[in-house]
Amino acid sequence: MKDVLARYIPEHATDAVFELIKLYGVHLKIVNERVTRHGDYRRDDSGYHRITVNASLNKYRFLMTLVHEIAHLAAFEKYGRNIKPHGDEWKLTFQKLMVPFIRPEIFPNQLLPLLARHFRNPKASSDTDATLSLALKQFDEATDKTYIFELPYGSTFKIYNGKIFKKGAQRIKRFECLEVSTGRTYLFNPNAEVELLP
Known part of the structure; x- marks a missing residue:
């Protein structure tokens, strides 16, 4: 198991994460990407603790998701x-478990202040912290996706499920976007990955 973990998380985090997995009796399953979530935890009917994490995550996001x-x-x-x-x-538990990993041997220096700020009051998803999410995405493999905030006003784009939207105005942090087929308005985080349409 430790050898498998080492392929997905930073090298200097492997031993400590392996100890957490043993301590809590976790059955870890690394799965194909799910667009709607990075990972999840459940206790099954027989009492086993099952955690799944997306294989496609970069090693820093994988570590955060697993500890989450x-x-x-x-x-x-x-x-x-x-x-x-x-x-x-x-939140208190996540902070306590994550703090030992927030150090330069594990995370790049440019992420450390963003992680320290995020873990003062961690959110249900690191994706809702747009600054941290964008900083983490620089370590992802290159894709043909674009971020909402990069699109010009009025441009048309497609999301993962094939729905098509037109970008509207920014409302505080999020962008109002009109679903073309229904005329309904949705709010998008600025760091949402989309496919720009011609």
Whole structure:
């Protein structure tokens, strides 16, 4: 298992992550990409703790996602199963588990201040922290996708499920975009990856 982990996370994090997996009795499954989530945790009917993480994530996002999911398990074990999935107990647990990894041997220097800021009050998804999300994406493999914030006003784009939108105005942090087929307006994070249409 440690050899498999080493292919997906930074080298200097491998031993500590492997110890967390053993400590919490995690059954880790690395899966093909799911567009709607980076990973998830569940306890199955037989009591096994199952965590899945997308294989396509870069090693820094993979590490954060895996620790995020282990934090769900640890928080449920410590505080009971009636807590909110991303409530205060989970945030405190995620911070505690993640802080030992926020160091230059594991993450590039340019990410460290962004991670320190993010983990003051971690969100349900690092994608909602646009600055951190964009910084993490620079370590992804190159794709033909573009970010919403890069598109000119009024341009047409397609998202992962094939739906087509027209970019509108920015409202505080997000962009209003009109779904072409229905005329409904949706809000997009500036770091959403889309395909620009001609």
